[in-house]
Amino acid sequence: MLKPDADIFEYVLQNAGIRPEExxxxxxxxxxxxxxxxxxxxxxxxxxxxxxxxxxVN
Incomplete structure (x- = not known):
């Protein structure tokens, strides 16, 4: 998987358990x-x- 294909982003979201909006x-x-x-x-x-x-910076 390579950027900019969506597959890599979707894999990271699922694997890391994160939400894109966050x-x-x-x-x-x-x-x-x-x-x-x-x-x-x-x-x-x-x-x-x-x-x-x-x-x-917070």
Whole structure:
């Protein structure tokens, strides 16, 4: 299984027992994020050399 095919995302959801609407998927490839979004994931595509640590601040 390879991204951006939906199969890999569905496998992870089932195997990890997580819900897509409660999951943040971070990837530098827009097609991978589009697939994840279509399945209900929240996604973030960082820019090169971007500090995206702000995503993890409470």
């Amino acid at each position: 999951t943040l998927f971070i990837d530098d490839a827009v097609p991978n994020c589009r697939t994840a979004e279509s399945l209900g994931f929240h996604t973030y595509t960082p820019q090169p050399r971007e500090d995206w640590s702000h995503l993890f």
